[in-house]
Amino acid sequence: xxxxxxxxxxxxxxxxxxxxxxxxxxxxxxxxxxxxxxxxxxxxxxxxxxxxxxxxxxxxxxxxxxxxxxxxxxxxxxxxxxxxxxxxxxxxxxxxxxxxxxxxxxxxxxxxxxxxxxxxxxxxxxxxxxxxxxxxxxxxxxxxxxxxxxxxxxxxxxxxxxxxxxxxxxxxxxxxxxxxxxxxxxxxxxxxxxxxxxxxxxxxxxxxxxxxxxxxxxxxxxxxxxxxxxxxxxxxxxxxxxxxxxxxxxxxxxxxxxxxxxxxxxxxxxxxxxx
Amino acid sequence: xxxxxxxxxxxxxxxxxxxxxxxxxxxxxxxxxxxxxxxxxxxxxxxxxxxxxxxxxxxxxxxxxxxxxxxxxxxxxxxxxxxxxxxxxxxxxxxxxxxxxxxxxxxxxxxxxxxxxxxxxxxxxxxxxxxxxxxxxxxxxxxxxxxxxxxxxxxxxxxxxxxxxxxxxxx
Ligand SMILES: Cc1cc2nc3c(=O)[nH]c(=O)nc-3n(C[C@H](O)[C@H](O)[C@H](O)COP(=O)(O)OP(=O)(O)OC[C@H]3O[C@@H](n4cnc5c(N)ncnc54)[C@H](O)[C@@H]3O)c2cc1C
Ligand code: FES
Ligand code: FES
Numbered sequence: 001x002x003x004x005x006x007x008x009x010x011x012x013x014x015x016x017x018x019x020x021x022x023x024x025x026x027x028x029x030x031x032x033x034x035x036x037x038x039x040x041x042x043x044x045x046x047x048x049x050x051x052x053x054x055x056x057x058x059x060x061x062x063x064x065x066x067x068x069x070x071x072x073x074x075x076x077x078x079x080x081x082x083x084x085x086x087x088x089x090x091x092x093x094x095x096x097x098x099x100x101x102x103x104x105x106x107x108x109x110x111x112x113x114x115x116x117x118x119x120x121x122x123x124x125x126x127x128x129x130x131x132x133x134x135x136x137x138x139x140x141x142x143x144x145x146x147x148x149x150x151x152x153x154x155x156x157x158x159x160x161x162x163x164x165x166x167x168x169x170x171x172x173x174x175x176x177x178x179x180x181x182x183x184x185x186x187x188x189x190x191x192x193x194x195x196x197x198x199x200x201x202x203x204x205x206x207x208x209x210x211x212x213x214x215x216x217x218x219x220x221x222x223x224x225x226x227x228x229x230x231x232x233x234x235x236x237x238x239x240x241x242x243x244x245x246x247x248x249x250x251x252x253x254x255x256x257x258x259x260x261x262x263x264x265x266x267x268x269x270x271x272x273x274x275x
Numbered sequence: 276x277x278x279x280x281x282x283x284x285x286x287x288x289x290x291x292x293x294x295x296x297x298x299x300x301x302x303x304x305x306x307x308x309x310x311x312x313x314x315x316x317x318x319x320x321x322x323x324x325x326x327x328x329x330x331x332x333x334x335x336x337x338x339x340x341x342x343x344x345x346x347x348x349x350x351x352x353x354x355x356x357x358x359x360x361x362x363x364x365x366x367x368x369x370x371x372x373x374x375x376x377x378x379x380x381x382x383x384x385x386x387x388x389x390x391x392x393x394x395x396x397x398x399x400x401x402x403x404x405x406x407x408x409x410x411x412x413x414x415x416x417x418x419x420x421x422x423x424x425x426x427x428x429x430x431x432x433x434x435x436x437x438x439x440x441x442x443x444x445x446x
Pocket of ligand 2: 319320321322323324325326327328329330331340341342343
């Protein structure tokens, strides 16, 4: 399991990375943390001609609060977000979800934007981004800078709105709103594995925005009523996601998780806190 | 920095405290470079897709999968492997605790786990069992069942804290 041959370019900054993307288009791939891409290369599921390394692009390495958003540049690693003590106040949903992503050793290198660009349907960061109504910022050398709502960015399994000459330069998470309760929970085969079902909730007065990962081909967001109707609407939601059987879990089990875990997460305060 | 696919690039790294150089083409994984070019065969290679953790080394002090990194990416960085732990053929406290607690049988997973423990104990000097198990979840061990490892790590953490207190009292 060794990668096929490719040229390696270490981009010193964003401009250099974008130049390479323009020059080589679909033949090129960005390598950020490599925690997904390297496995893909090792198994030769992808054979790019050029690999553009953005790990040293210092102008992509920033984390800042601006315009009511937490803005995360493309070179920021997952561990940096997890280590940010103010994250629980800024984006509490993300603070709850981060420890579920892989393992300490993979978060050490994996980036926040890389997880978004990769678009795995059960990944936690894309789920939080969609649930909070966040934004993905795309840039290319020739085109305009595009700010794409997360819900439009994710188009399917490992498929996004990004064009071959574009890169994800930044993702933006809306800051916490007052009077909203944020909760995250997931079920996986073992701790650190990809989620069978992951749920992210923004609970408001009388309604909840519930994001579901791991079931459909992309993170899916629905607004559900609280109270007596919740149970039925969770069932409808569970059936609407087109759950599939795979080696890890059956479709009925996934639907059951959406219903049960959903209700526990939204209504059973004690359970949510204990987990 | 641009390295052509067929070019063997002279890679300089600080390996276990010594300046080393070796040649690698872009597609060479860091784990293979460390084993085959520089001879640190303590780096074990299991799955080559990031799951088993056997290949874990420290990159600038941070525990990372060396099968998910290219050798060219390590150019001008500091790498520490399991070979850095013992001095003058004496195992360090962590290695001794692993031995004492039967935290290894075949030893295939051990080198990677030790390197994770090194960074982990720097970040979390007084961990509880849940934290240790969370850290170990990034590694697969087919032999031991992890219990001995948990005991070993907790014991070393406690010993180091005690030594720290004693040293402070001496001053
Ligand atoms: C053992 C293991 C367990 C894991 N478990 C989880 C888990 O539970 N949940 C989870 O979400 N993830 C998990 N991951 C994946 C991990 O989170 C990755 O870090 C993440 O999916 C990709 O981020 P990266 O920075 O490593 O990107 P890379 O692997 O470098 O890149 C991934 C893809 O995105 C593209 N890309 C990266 N950055 C950009 C950019 N800025 N612009 C355009 N394209 C870009 C690359 O070209 C590539 O196609 C796991 C990984 C491992 C090895
Ligand atoms: S060989 Fe690198 S994680 Fe298995
Ligand atoms: S000791 Fe054999 S795999 Fe862990």
